[in-house]
Amino acid sequence: MLPGPKAKRLLKLDKRYISPSCARPYPAVIERGRGCYVWDVDGNRFLDFVAGIAVVATGHCHPEIVKVIREQSKRLIHISGTDFYYEVQVALAEKLAEIVPGSPNRKVFFTNSGTEAIECAMKLARFKRRRPYFISFKNSFHGRTYGSLSLTASKSIQRQGFGPFLPGVFHAPYGYCYRCSFNLSYPECDYACLRFLEEEILKKSAPAEDVAAIFVEPIQGEGGYIVPPPGYFQVLKKICERYDILLVCDEIQSGMGRTGRMFGIEHWSVIPDIVCVAKGIASGLPLGATIARSSMMDWPPGSHASTFGGNPIACACGLKTIELLEGGLIENAKVQGDYLLGLLKELQDRYEVIGDVRGKGLMVGVELVLDRIKKTPTTSKRDGVVYECFQRGLLCLGAGKTTVRFSPPLTVGKKEIDKAVAIFEEALKKVFRIS
Numbered sequence: 001m002l003p004g005p006k007a008k009r010l011l012k013l014d015k016r017y018i019s020p021s022c023a024r025p026y027p028a029v030i031e032r033g034r035g036c037y038v039w040d041v042d043g044n045r046f047l048d049f050v051a052g053i054a055v056v057a058t059g060h061c062h063p064e065i066v067k068v069i070r071e072q073s074k075r076l077i078h079i080s081g082t083d084f085y086y087e088v089q090v091a092l093a094e095k096l097a098e099i100v101p102g103s104p105n106r107k108v109f110f111t112n113s114g115t116e117a118i119e120c121a122m123k124l125a126r127f128k129r130r131r132p133y134f135i136s137f138k139n140s141f142h143g144r145t146y147g148s149l150s151l152t153a154s155k156s157i158q159r160q161g162f163g164p165f166l167p168g169v170f171h172a173p174y175g176y177c178y179r180c181s182f183n184l185s186y187p188e189c190d191y192a193c194l195r196f197l198e199e200e201i202l203k204k205s206a207p208a209e210d211v212a213a214i215f216v217e218p219i220q221g222e223g224g225y226i227v228p229p230p231g232y233f234q235v236l237k238k239i240c241e242r243y244d245i246l247l248v249c250d251e252i253q254s255g256m257g258r259t260g261r262m263f264g265i266e267h268w269s270v271i272p273d274i275v276c277v278a279k280g281i282a283s284g285l286p287l288g289a290t291i292a293r294s295s296m297m298d299w300p301p302g303s304h305a306s307t308f309g310g311n312p313i314a315c316a317c318g319l320k321t322i323e324l325l326e327g328g329l330i331e332n333a334k335v336q337g338d339y340l341l342g343l344l345k346e347l348q349d350r351y352e353v354i355g356d357v358r359g360k361g362l363m364v365g366v367e368l369v370l371d372r373i374k375k376t377p378t379t380s381k382r383d384g385v386v387y388e389c390f391q392r393g394l395l396c397l398g399a400g401k402t403t404v405r406f407s408p409p410l411t412v413g414k415k416e417i418d419k420a421v422a423i424f425e426e427a428l429k430k431v432f433r434i435s
């Protein structure tokens with residue numbers, strides 16, 4: 001039974017000294033990691049299908065990443081791109097500008113995190129368009145600083161007590177077909193959610209001429225690993241073009257190879273105006289980036305900067321991470337992701353409590369329900385399944401109200417996937433009392 005004795009001691013200290021605002025789903029006190037596995041302080045091994053919330057794309061402590069950290073830290077640890085130039089930052093920007101949809105002619109602003117990348121995009125969009133409003137989507141998660149939190153509409157606890165938010169943010173229904181806001185089905189719906197955005201929001205409450213940008217996750221992460229239908233982003237892009245609104249893709253969770261393409265939006269072949277990345281970009285080092293058309297990123301010196309953003313060690317890891325992604329990990333995410341999705345769909349055929357299985361690459365969600373017809377959500381049982389997985393040696397997380405998400409390192413193999421799915425099935429049977 002977990003936690004073990006050493007973990008218990010640390011949990012006590014954590015309770016004494018760490019802000020309780022983080023919602024840890026189970027008492028995992030991790031000491032070290034390697035590839036797809038982590039070990040806790042009591043020596044228990046776990047198969048990690050969280051990857052530091054979709055961050056350690058190359059697996060824990062990839063030897064080549066460790067080598068890069070060692071070498072770069074001997075040369076230069078910090079200098080600040082706010083005031084100085086350094087090669088590794090330019091090299092990573094050049095690479096990102098080359099691989100981002102819509103390349104070339106892209107420029108990059110480096111940050112330390114996802115939320116800062118979103119803040120940068122919000123400021124840039126307003127600066128360029130000189131329009132006050134933003135649109136984002138229900139269930140979206142863009143971060144927890146005031147600008148990004150104003151866009152976020154995933155869970156009320158994330159906003160409760162923190163208002164008022166940035167004025168001029170409007171939330172539209174997302175392409176969440178399993179729980180369509182209009183009770184319609186794709187393709188007969190003819191994108192009713194996007195028609196609502198145009199007809200009801202842009203024409204009635206947020207005048208299109210006053211909207212600077214629409215922020216969207218190509219696949220919603222925290223909101224429940226929700227994949228919009230085919231054609232969705234092409235329609236959204238057309239709306240943006242009609243009113244000269246900027247399309248900002250938040251690729252913070254879906255980017256950097258996770259979905260089997262370098263960027264999630266590539267599945268829809270749409271070119272955004274601004275792309276935000278973070279999480280998987282540097283294999284665990286804190287780094288984010290906002291990438292925009294060069295003609296757009298022409299704000300004057302002093303208008304935006306960050307002391308730590310684009311840290312040399314993080315940038316060096318970013319370059320190595322992209323090399324490893326292009327060297328086979330993106331392809332592996334696709335192959336193993338299809339395999340994982342297939343196994344989970346087989347489980348769905350057998351267990352009524354699995355309402356939906358969806359995802360792309362290694363961004364896979366399983367939505368649990370109490371009743372398949374009514375699609376009754378069950379947060380408590382979902383949390384129970386996540387907890388029972390932990391007790392059996394598998395780390396996974398919830399997403400949205402009633403979904404279990406799987407986001408393993410992109411180095412994962414069939415053997416680990418078989419094991420993870422077997423543990424998930426056991427946990428499911430235990431929590432839902434299925435014999």
Ligand code: PLP
Binds near residue numbers: 114116142222250254
């Ligand atoms: N955007 C998306 C899609 C995310 O998933 C997250 C984090 O989960 C963020 C933004 C915020 O990133 P960070 O926690 O690095 O600020």
